[in-house]
Amino acid sequence: MSASPNGPDMPPAQPPAMPILPQGPTARPDSQAARRSILGALRAGAPVAPLPAPELAAYRSGPYGQGSQGPRPDPTALADRFEAAARGWRAEVLRASPASWPEAVRQALDQRGCRRVVVGATNALAARLDPALQGLALQRFDRPIEQWKIELFDHIDAGITSTEAGIADTGTLVLRPGPQEPRTLSLVPPLHVAVLMASRLYASLAAAMRALSPEADMPTNLLLVTGPSKTADIQQVLAYGAHGPKALVIVLVDDLAEGGATS
Numbered sequence: 659m660s661a662s663p664n665g666p667d668m669p670p671a672q673p674p675a676m677p678i679l680p681q682g683p684t685a686r687p688d689s690q691a692a693r694r695s696i697l698g699a700l701r702a703g704a705p706v707a708p709l710p711a712p713e714l715a716a717y718r719s720g721p722y723g724q725g726s727q728g729p730r731p732d733p734t735a736l737a738d739r740f741e742a743a744a745r746g747w748r749a750e751v752l753r754a755s756p757a758s759w760p761e762a763v764r765q766a767l768d769q770r771g772c773r774r775v776v777v778g779a780t781n782a783l784a785a786r787l788d789p790a791l792q793g794l795a796l797q798r799f800d801r802p803i804e805q806w807k808i809e810l811f812d813h814i815d816a817g818i819t820s821t822e823a824g825i826a827d828t829g830t831l832v833l834r835p836g837p838q839e840p841r842t843l844s845l846v847p848p849l850h851v852a853v854l855m856a857s858r859l860y861a862s863l864a865a866a867m868r869a870l871s872p873e874a875d876m877p878t879n880l881l882l883v884t885g886p887s888k889t890a891d892i893q894q895v896l897a898y899g900a901h902g903p904k905a906l907v908i909v910l911v912d913d914l915a916e917g918g919a920t921s
Contacts (some may be wrong), residue, residue, distance in 0.1 A: 667894050668716045683773040684873065694903075695860045699784075702909070705826075707828075709880055717864065718864050722764075722827065722862055722863070722864065723862055723865070724827070724861040724862045724864075724865065725860055725861030725862055725864070725865030725867040726861075726862060726864035728869075729863070730860075730869070731861045731865075733856055733857055733858075733859040733860075733903050733914060734856070734858040734914050736826040736860070736861060737856050737859060737910065737912070739826040739827075740824050740826040740829055740859055740910070741753075741829070742829070742850055743827065743828050743829030744829030744885070744908055745827065745829070746826075747828075747829055747885025747886075747909070748831060748882050748885050748886060748898070748907055749829065749885045749886065749906040750766070750905070750906070750907045750908070751907075751908045751910055752765070752907060752908070752909050752910065753910050753912065754909050754910065754911050755911070755913070756911060756912070756913050757855060757857070757914055759786070759909050759911045760787050760789070760790035761790055762909045763787065763790060763818060763851055763853065763909055764790045764791065765792075765853065766849075766851050766907040766909070767794065767815075767816055767849075770815075770816070770905070771792055771815075772794070772815035772816040772849060773795055773815060774792075774794070774795040774796070774797070774813055774814050774815045775791060775794050775796055775797070775814070775815060775816050775818060775848060776796075776797040776798070776799055776810065776814050776816070776817050776818070776843060777791075777796065777797075777798060777799070777817075777818045777819075777843075778798070778799055778820075778838045778839035778840075779798050779800035779837070779838050780817065780838050781820050781838055781839055782820060783818070783820055783853055787818070793885075797809075797814065798857070799839070799840055799842070799843055799844060803840070803842060807916075810842070810846055810847075811846060814846070814847045815847065815848065815849060816823075816847050816848070816849035816850070816851055817843045817847035817849070817850055817851070817903075818845065818849070818851045818852075818853070819833060819839055819843055819844050819851075819852050819853070820833075820836045820839065820852075820853055820870050821833055821853065821854040821855075821858065822858065822870060822880075822892075823858045823859070823860055823866045823867075823869070823870060824854045824858055824859045824860070824908075824910075825859075825860055825861075825862060825863055825866055825882075826859055826860065826861050827861060827862045827863065828863075828884055829884060830863070830882050830883065830884045831852050831854065831881075831882070831884075831908065832866055832870070832880065832881070832882060832883075833852075833880070833881035833882075833883060833884040834872070834877055834880060834881075835877065835878070835879060835881060836877060836878075841879060841881060843901075844881065844883065844903070845881075845902045845903070846902070846903075847903060848899060848903055848904045849903055849904070849907065850883070850886070850902075850903040850905070850906050850907070852883070852906070852908050853854060853907065853909045853911065854905070854908055854909065854910050854911065855913045856909050856910060856911060856912050856913055856914050857914055859911050863882075863903070865874055867875065883906065885906055886898050886899065886902070886903050886904055886905050886906040887899055887900060887901045887902030887903055887904065888900070889901060
């Protein structure tokens with residue numbers, strides 16, 4: 659028998675005891691005190707009197723404020739300009755009539771092999787759009803995202819939305835998300851198909867904001883979509899789809915013959 663390294667009469671050394679870890683879900687730290695402290699400091703530092711409204715006259719009368727003063731430019735004259743700007747940001751623009759736009763949406767989906775599509779819970783497009791999407795796996799965004807987050811992020815091919823306005827200056831879409839069309843609908847799927855009525859075209863951002871007056875009924879957010887998602891963070895190399903849809907298709911509907919233009 660070999661002698662113990664601790665001496666002939668000493669038992670062998672035992673390994674150190676391992677700590678007993680708590681079982682079950684780990685309790686989250688209580689951050690309410692820190693939250694109250696931060697919000698309290700912000701409230702204490704708020705200005706006593708409201709800040710003055712910014713002076714926008716020079717902006718509105720300049721080149722970036724076209725259409726924000728005086729009569730609204732005819733949307734008919736803005737369609738080509740909007741399309742050129744949107745294509746410059748790598749969006750695809752499909753022209754359609756009020757009768758054919760659902761088929762144009764389906765064409766965009768079929769050309770890209772999209773089979774699993776999500777639309778808003780309810781919107782003005784549904785009555786015309788649903789028949790054109792027959793044969794596809796159609797999902798409605800009518801439940802909390804927590805209940806189908808994996809399916810939305812991993813399996814949906816395209817999201818279809820309506821639009822609040824289009825800005826001819828930059829080819830930008832204005833989306834007003836809400837319970838019927840959550841913002842995730844246009845930000846998560848790899849393809850975003852947006853249906854834009856030509857009567858909702860405005861010359862500039864300032865003109866669109868004057869017409870829409872979002873401050874009168876402020877949403878949680880107002881989305882400005884200019885082309886598909888893109889970034890050049892890494893080595894200044896432009897990449898698409900890093901933070902949102904890799905492709906954007908705008909179905910531009912010529913509804914002006916129906917008297918759709920508004921002031």
